[in-house]
Amino acid sequence: xxxxxxxxxxxxxxxxxxxxxxxxxxxxxxxxxxxxxxxxxxxxxxxxxxxxxxxxxxxxxxxxxxxxxxxxxxxxxxxxxxxxxxxxxxxxxxxxxxxxxxxxxxxxxxxxxxxxxxxxxxxxxxxxxxxxxxxxxxxxxxxxxxxxxxxxxxxxxxxxxxxxxxxxxxxxxxxxxxxxxxxxxxxxxxxxxxxxxxxxxxxxxxxxxxxxxxxxxxxxxxxxxxxxxxxxxxxxxxxxxxxxxxxxxxxxxxxxxxxxxxxxxxxxxxxxxxxxxxxxxxxxxxxxxxxxxxxxxxxxxxxxxxxxxxxxxxxxxxxxxxxxxxxxxxxxxxxxxxxxxxxxx
Numbered sequence: 001x002x003x004x005x006x007x008x009x010x011x012x013x014x015x016x017x018x019x020x021x022x023x024x025x026x027x028x029x030x031x032x033x034x035x036x037x038x039x040x041x042x043x044x045x046x047x048x049x050x051x052x053x054x055x056x057x058x059x060x061x062x063x064x065x066x067x068x069x070x071x072x073x074x075x076x077x078x079x080x081x082x083x084x085x086x087x088x089x090x091x092x093x094x095x096x097x098x099x100x101x102x103x104x105x106x107x108x109x110x111x112x113x114x115x116x117x118x119x120x121x122x123x124x125x126x127x128x129x130x131x132x133x134x135x136x137x138x139x140x141x142x143x144x145x146x147x148x149x150x151x152x153x154x155x156x157x158x159x160x161x162x163x164x165x166x167x168x169x170x171x172x173x174x175x176x177x178x179x180x181x182x183x184x185x186x187x188x189x190x191x192x193x194x195x196x197x198x199x200x201x202x203x204x205x206x207x208x209x210x211x212x213x214x215x216x217x218x219x220x221x222x223x224x225x226x227x228x229x230x231x232x233x234x235x236x237x238x239x240x241x242x243x244x245x246x247x248x249x250x251x252x253x254x255x256x257x258x259x260x261x262x263x264x265x266x267x268x269x270x271x272x273x274x275x276x277x278x279x280x281x282x283x284x285x286x287x288x289x290x291x292x293x294x295x296x297x298x299x300x301x302x303x304x305x306x307x308x309x310x311x312x313x314x315x316x317x318x319x320x321x322x323x324x325x326x327x328x329x330x331x332x333x334x335x336x337x338x339x340x341x342x343x344x345x
Contacts, residue, residue, distance in 0.1 A: 078304075085307070096127070102128060105305070115139065116204055118145040118205065118212070118213075119143070122216065134169055136170070141174070143163065143175045143205070145270045146267075182224065182263065247275075254295055283305070285307070288311065291315040294306075
């Protein structure tokens with residue numbers, strides 16, 4: 001069929017009659033003096049030659065409802081913006097919807113100027129890095145927000161891969177970090193932080209224009225425990241302290257109080273102080289099982305801009321009503337007790 005020489009004007013007339021004028025194929029066939037089967041072939045040829053483009057637009061949350069969510073979150077938390085996407089039965093469909101919303105917000109809000117952008121890890125960040133259409137952000141510099149494991153099997157936690165993939169797609173520069181998330185000894189960590197390589201990374205963390213990450217609720221699934229810390233007592237202590245989630249391996253309870261493990265001095269990741277100094281923090285997250293983790297992060301003041309699906313947003317607001325905060329928006333300066341002691345910054 002592709003080799004058949006058919007006047008493109010004829011194909012255009014048939015496609016216009018069928019797709020725009022909503023006429024039946026039988027009616028078009030009668031007018032042209034051909035069979036209905038031939039009209040069907042013309043329509044297929046029009047698509048193959050690019051004369052017809054079918055676009056399926058995803059549903060969205062209307063502006064009025066967006067404003068209601070924005071006002072509800074701003075009344076209770078220190079958020080700058082909340083962007084709500086539709087919820088679906090499929091987790092993958094929700095994830096794709098989140099990424100569409102996040103990409104649009106990133107490009108429209110943060111522009112093409114000089115930016116130092118820190119990137120987190122996990123399934124959501126992997127979806128972002130893998131699904132960005134090419135755009136030009138050559139003045140952006142992307143940096144991992146922690147050391148990490150580079151095993152290919154752990155694709156969601158291979159943070160250098162995520163940073164480099166996203167940087168290539170948007171034409172940005174990237175600064176990889178070839179360091180573990182956790183050192184075996186405090187002495188080894190202290191030697192490393194005195195190195196020029198670490199100082200270069202830390203200087204970038206000091207001047208972040210934007211942090212892009214998600215929130216974790218599965219404590220045992222954190223890369224800290226999946227790949228680095230083998231002592232089960234750390235995880236047990238988090239549970240005793242009623243930790244509900246983590247953001248970039250900083251754990252907290254539902255009231256936003258930081259829960260320290262006692263191994264922070266051996267970790268290579270952005271500090272709480274550096275995280276809070278970032279000019280903007282964009283968090284992309286979904287899932288009812290993460291409602292408490294999202295609520296704790298909001299109360300800690302970790303989230304400036306939130307991209308979330310409708311069902312999860314409603315669940316977070318419900319959990320906020322069910323668990324009143326200990327103070328309006330506690331800042332991450334006070335640590336909860338872990339293993340019988342209290343650690344403070």
